[in-house]
Amino acid sequence: MEPYRLKLKEALEAIKNSELSPVELTEAVLSRIEAVDEKVKAYVTVTKEHALKRAHTLEGSNEALPLKGIPLAIKDNLCTEGIRTTCSSRILENFVPPYESTVTMRLLDAGYVLVGKTNLDEFAMGSSTENSGFFTTRNPWDTERVPGGSSGGSAAAVAADECIAAIGSDTGGSIRQPASYCGVVGLKPTYGRVSRFGLVAFASSLDQIGPITKTVEDAAILMNIIAGHDLRDSTSAEVECPDFTSTLGRDIKGLRAGIPKEYFSEGLDSEVEEAVKKAVSVLEQEGLEVEEISLPHTEYAVATYYILATSEASSNLARYDGVKYGLRVEAKSLLDMYLETRSKGFGQEVKRRIMLGTYALSAGYYDAYYRKAQQVRTLIKRDFEDAFKRVDVIITPTTPTVAFRIGEKIDDPLKMYLNDIYTISVNLAGIPAISVPCGFNSEGLPVGLQVIGRAFDEETILRVSHHYEQLTEWHKRRPEL
Amino acid sequence: MRYEAVIGLEIHAQLRTKTKIFCGCSTEFGSEPNSQTCPVCIGMPGVLPVLNKRVVEFAIKTGLAMNCRISPYSRFARKNYFYPDLPKGYQISQYELPICEHGYVDIVVDGVKRRIGITRIHMEEDAGKNIHERDCSLVDLNRTGVPLLEIVTEPDIRSPKEASAFMRKLRTILRYLEVCDGNMEQGSLRCDANVSLRPEGSEEFGTKTEIKNINSFRFVEKALEYEIKRQEKVLSEGGTIVQETRLWDSERGVTFSMRSKEEAHDYRYFPEPDLVPLVVKEDWIEEIKSSMPELPDEKLKKYTEEFGLPQYDAELLTEERPIAEWFEEAVRLGGAPKEVSNWMMTELLRLLNENNIEIISCRVTPEHLVKIIKLIEEGKISRNIGKKVFADVFQTGKDPEEIVKEKGLVQISDTSELQRLVEEVLKNNPKEVERYRGGEQKLLGFFVGQVMKASKGKANPKAVNELLRKKLSS
Numbered sequence: 003m004e005p006y007r008l009k010l011k012e013a014l015e016a017i018k019n020s021e022l023s024p025v026e027l028t029e030a031v032l033s034r035i036e037a038v039d040e041k042v043k044a045y046v047t048v049t050k051e052h053a054l055k056r057a058h059t060l061e062g063s064n065e066a067l068p069l070k071g072i073p074l075a076i077k078d079n080l081c082t083e084g085i086r087t088t089c090s091s092r093i094l095e096n097f098v099p100p101y102e103s104t105v106t107m108r109l110l111d112a113g114y115v116l117v118g119k120t121n122l123d124e125f126a127m128g129s130s131t132e133n134s135g136f137f138t139t140r141n142p143w144d145t146e147r148v149p150g151g152s153s154g155g156s157a158a159a160v161a162a163d164e165c166i167a168a169i170g171s172d173t174g175g176s177i178r179q180p181a182s183y184c185g186v187v188g189l190k191p192t193y194g195r196v197s198r199f200g201l202v203a204f205a206s207s208l209d210q211i212g213p214i215t216k217t218v219e220d221a222a223i224l225m226n227i228i229a230g231h232d233l234r235d236s237t238s239a240e241v242e243c244p245d246f247t248s249t250l251g252r253d254i255k256g257l258r259a260g261i262p263k264e265y266f267s268e269g270l271d272s273e274v275e276e277a278v279k280k281a282v283s284v285l286e287q288e289g290l291e292v293e294e295i296s297l298p299h300t301e302y303a304v305a306t307y308y309i310l311a312t313s314e315a316s317s318n319l320a321r322y323d324g325v326k327y328g329l330r331v332e333a334k335s336l337l338d339m340y341l342e343t344r345s346k347g348f349g350q351e352v353k354r355r356i357m358l359g360t361y362a363l364s365a366g367y368y369d370a371y372y373r374k375a376q377q378v379r380t381l382i383k384r385d386f387e388d389a390f391k392r393v394d395v396i397i398t399p400t401t402p403t404v405a406f407r408i409g410e411k412i413d414d415p416l417k418m419y420l421n422d423i424y425t426i427s428v429n430l431a432g433i434p435a436i437s438v439p440c441g442f443n444s445e446g447l448p449v450g451l452q453v454i455g456r457a458f459d460e461e462t463i464l465r466v467s468h469h470y471e472q473l474t475e476w477h478k479r480r481p482e483l
Numbered sequence: 484m485r486y487e488a489v490i491g492l493e494i495h496a497q498l499r500t501k502t503k504i505f506c507g508c509s510t511e512f513g514s515e516p517n518s519q520t521c522p523v524c525i526g527m528p529g530v531l532p533v534l535n536k537r538v539v540e541f542a543i544k545t546g547l548a549m550n551c552r553i554s555p556y557s558r559f560a561r562k563n564y565f566y567p568d569l570p571k572g573y574q575i576s577q578y579e580l581p582i583c584e585h586g587y588v589d590i591v592v593d594g595v596k597r598r599i600g601i602t603r604i605h606m607e608e609d610a611g612k613n614i615h616e617r618d619c620s621l622v623d624l625n626r627t628g629v630p631l632l633e634i635v636t637e638p639d640i641r642s643p644k645e646a647s648a649f650m651r652k653l654r655t656i657l658r659y660l661e662v663c664d665g666n667m668e669q670g671s672l673r674c675d676a677n678v679s680l681r682p683e684g685s686e687e688f689g690t691k692t693e694i695k696n697i698n699s700f701r702f703v704e705k706a707l708e709y710e711i712k713r714q715e716k717v718l719s720e721g722g723t724i725v726q727e728t729r730l731w732d733s734e735r736g737v738t739f740s741m742r743s744k745e746e747a748h749d750y751r752y753f754p755e756p757d758l759v760p761l762v763v764k765e766d767w768i769e770e771i772k773s774s775m776p777e778l779p780d781e782k783l784k785k786y787t788e789e790f791g792l793p794q795y796d797a798e799l800l801t802e803e804r805p806i807a808e809w810f811e812e813a814v815r816l817g818g819a820p821k822e823v824s825n826w827m828m829t830e831l832l833r834l835l836n837e838n839n840i841e842i843i844s845c846r847v848t849p850e851h852l853v854k855i856i857k858l859i860e861e862g863k864i865s866r867n868i869g870k871k872v873f874a875d876v877f878q879t880g881k882d883p884e885e886i887v888k889e890k891g892l893v894q895i896s897d898t899s900e901l902q903r904l905v906e907e908v909l910k911n912n913p914k915e916v917e918r919y920r921g922g923e924q925k926l927l928g929f930f931v932g933q934v935m936k937a938s939k940g941k942a943n944p945k946a947v948n949e950l951l952r953k954k955l956s957s
Contacts, residue, residue: 099527103529198529234531236532236534237531317561320565323565326525
């Protein structure tokens with residue numbers, strides 16, 4: 003098998019057993035990128051020289067590292083010291099951070115090789131990468147379709163074997179939705195599980211970094227590296243991390259799963275519904291106790307999310323003003339410099355969200371929008387807490403449809419926002435969820451299964467999804483490129 | 484119609500922590516522009532604030548000293564506005580849930596005690612500085628992220644004099660706590676004043692204006708006096724006050740309009756999602772409480788009631804903590820409070836002033852003063868010599884007893900030695916002796932002076948007096 007096709011676990015073993023060297027693996031991945039990225043367009047920046055140098059250094063060292071020589075792709079909203087970090091925005095097109103994000107620092111300490119920074123919807127705002135300030139990434143299963151977003155570059159890179167695994171970020175579904183569209187695994191950890199230091203903020207109270215991988219086990223391996231308390235992020239939780247791989251392989255007998263009825267209603271594609279229901283019955287046969295549950299405030303999730311996320315974004319993006327770094331459009335007055343820099347530097351969707359958020363926070367509207375949304379957020383969180391008194395996991399489709407065509411929804415923001423209808427509540431509640439491949443539709447496009455867990459209980463969702471993966475072959479299919 | 488002024492103050496105090504409020508950069512003043520910055524305080528993408536615990540401690544201390552309720556649960560909030568010296572485009576402050584609320588500070592003006600309510604005290608970060616040159620503007624972000632306390636009073640102040648007294652009291656408290664150096668000229672203590680007028684006896688508030696840029700203690704009173712007169716004139720001419728922000732121009736001694744209410748910013752405050760709510764446990768508050776110094780009010784009470792000092796002296800001695808501590812140390816070493824106080828008021832504070840030095844770098848120690856007082860009490864030196872010795876210690880830091888010994892300043896009380904001096908003086912001034920004996924008794928002073936001069940000030944004046952009277956009448 004070509005080395006770039008290896009799963010993370012396999013690659014680690016191959017390197018450990020000296021069947022493969024870090025340089026060989028890195029070279030293989032880099033040539034794969036050269037061969038197919040023209041079609042996929044997953045990467046904003048390919049760090050070829052850096053990667054080769056790093057692979058050589060690692061190869062020359064005897065140190066045993068948990069990720070030694072593994073080529074990974076990093077979403078281009080995680081700061082990498084000395085390496086351009088753009089957020090796929092014109093305003094940061096030439097921004098080179100003088101610091102490393104905590105997650106990539108931990109990966110560096112573990113011996114990974116950065117092969118490139120992947121494309122995203124500008125500042126992670128979108129569900130298709132069509133909002134990238136540079137270009138749209140293609141879905142490797144059908145290059146006329148979107149890979150999902152905002153971590154579309156990372157998901158497409160994993161699906162197209164342009165990296166061994168990748169890191170994404172998820173604010174309203176940005177890891178799980180593209181993982182689902184691209185037929186790979188995507189885990190959004192509990193809010194606070196992984197440090198956000200160095201992740202360029204979209205919506206601080208919702209953003210969370212997580213792995214996008216070829217298998218559930220690979221996701222668990224990466225979680226072991228990136229998770230854990232960080233003094234530089236006050237919102238990172240002081241909770242001890244388990245060995246995330248330790249529950250993999252345990253059976254699921256007696257575990258209880260809830261199927262929320264609100265998630266199987268209007269707008270859900272029938273083929274997706276069928277695939278998910280089939281997956282549930284596969285698990286049921288394995289001893290999973292399944293029952294229907296209700297998450298009554300589900301219908302308010304999208305509205306709540308688009309008030310809170312845009313409010314935070316309107317403030318988080320104020321720093322891009324042309325004064326200190328990034329794009330500056332020279333103008334006669336200070337106000338004109340602000341206006342012209344931000345007009346030119348930000349794309350349409352980012353501007354839309356800044357305006358929405360600014361409005362929601364304005365004097366006289368704050369109580370009706372922001373405060374109300376916070377209250378609803380509490381209710382949504384409570385829905386899950388109540389449900390988790392009866393069940394251990396909640397199973398849903400990751401998305402209502404399979405990957406849509408490029409351009410299909412770009413003029414209808416509301417339609418686009420509804421893509422995240424099944425993923426958004428999880429961010430509002432701050433709990434973990436994983437998307438795993440659970441089938442293909444008649445057009446050969448992947449369908450994702452979402453397994454949601456209790457706060458800080460990634461282990462159980464990893465255990466259930468891994469068990470499912472072992473029983474099925476979906477994750478073994480790879481797109482033809 | 485007679486008007487009453489209603490004044491509320493909003494004070495910003497820069498905290499004397501070593502590092503900034505949300506990062507590890509130094510707060511040192513006066514360094515090379517932008518040399519004390521890091522990705523966090525200059526607001527680079529993806530960085531996060533981490534709260535400096537020391538800042539919370541200082542805020543709690545200040546709250547306790549101002550009789551506030553310390554909130555067990557408080558939150559940071561973002562105040563959003565664009566300005567080049569504000570790198571994130573928002574200031575991290577507190578809004579809905581500040582750390583301290585419902586306090587008060589007592590002041591005394593013209594012998595009358597007044598209680599000024601403290602609405603709230605909250606923590607926030609300072610902004611940087613814009614520097615405007617002829618053809619460009621530059622930004623220095625060294626000050627960005629320096630911790631500030633914002634202290635807001637109730638509209639309880641009724642005159643410029645009270646406002647000024649409040650500011651001085653506030654400064655004293657902050658300096659006692661060693662949380663702020665209280666320097667208005669350098670901007671480490673800043674004051675904005677809200678002022679309105681209402682007919683005397685009325686309970687309703689009039690329309691207020693806010694005065695900014697009051698950058699010295701002197702100007703607190705001056706700016707308010709001007710603004711009150713201005714409003715009085717507008718009202719008495721039948722006009723109405725416009726709610727606005729006005730700037731104090733110290734050179735012209737006037738306030739002028741900066742922006743109206745309509746132009747006011749909408750800061751779009753919302754809870755800071757990058758920081759978790761601040762939970763302060765009761766035992767931490769207790770720990771801080773027990774580490775606090777005795778405050779000026781308690782000291783003042785002790786000085787007047789226990790030590791019997793006059794109010795004025797007690798106020799002066801308690802204004803600065805090092806001075807009060809110096810005083811108390813001298814008393815502890817056995818100096819009579821009244822005597823120590825007199826020496827400090829007349830000699831020490833004067834010399835400190837004249838030489839422009841702080842008491843902490845002064846060479847005279849409380850021990851020195853107690854020794855000098857003792858030397859006088861024991862009759863070893865005169866009070867005048869004592870003052871000279873004090874001045875000498877102030878210059879050299881030498882032990883007073885040694886100075887007395889070295890310079891031979893011990894008072895001459897020995898009768899035979901004095902007799903010799905007196906006889907010599909009488910012998911050298913026969914005309915004056917004749918005039919004295921002829922009835923000009925006031926010449927006694929002249930003879931005393933001559934003897935003192937001959938003894939180089941060391942003669943015991945009392946003994947000299949007696950001897951002279953005896954000799955001249957014989």
